């Protein structure tokens with residue numbers, strides 16, 4: 231009975247919680263990425279960066295794989311502030327092509343991150359920083375981190391002090407961070423943990439974490455972290471699935487919910503919570519600020 235009453239109370243609270251107009255806008259922004267092609271998604275990311283008051287540059291590259299054949303890709307980039315040394319804030323905007331040949335809606339993976347990163351950029355431009363912030367929205371992550379690799383090839387990492395990447399940040403209040411990006415990334419991990427502590431934010435660190443564009447940077451020796459958001463139970467189930475080994479306690483064949491959603495027909499806007507996107511923007515801005523301060527003398 232207690233559970234039933236609690237559930238009823240929670241349902242009532244959910245109904246009564248007012249949704250701010252700006253939160254509705256964030257969800258609409260994510261929904262705008264539902265497009266028949268990744269080229270159409272490029273136009274959406276460019277338009278949203280402009281609408282936020284930044285100046286995007288489109289950097290085309292020769293991409294594609296053996297399987298896809300040659301395919302032009304387009305990274306979308308903008309910067310905040312000045313400084314020779316840079317902190318990169320990154321997320322991929324491309325969606326995966328599903329087995330039936332249609333495009334995933336690509337909202338949980340990864341339009342919500344893109345909108346969250348733009349929100350973080352809006353906060354960061356109001357701050358005085360030691361580093362220039364370069365926001366990069368990558369194309370062709372789903373084909374094998376191609377956009378990130380091509381960006382590194384074209385620009386090098388000489389001026390890159392640290393990289394903060396986001397992949398899958400659409401719902402839940404628990405921040406996930408990978409801890410498998412090499413010893414050079416310890417200061418980035420420390421900055422993430424400091425922000426979790428300062429904000430009393432529930433965070434889960436993963437010794438083994440699913441790959442995203444962060445791997446292109448860590449392979450090239452850059453200090454980097456990959457962040458995401460999820461609900462608490464999903465985050466811990468994912469920890470067990472990736473790090474628990476054979477004694478992880480999960481039912482045989484168990485697949486964490488997020489992996490049933492992404493890269494499937496179920497990566498839909500109903501799973502995107504605008505409150506999470508707001509939290510993503512605030513938290514990523516705090517992580518970048520912390521890094522900016524921590525690395526100011528060290529660089």
Ligand SMILES: [Zn+2]
Nearest residue numbers: 339340397398
């Ligand atoms: Zn992704």
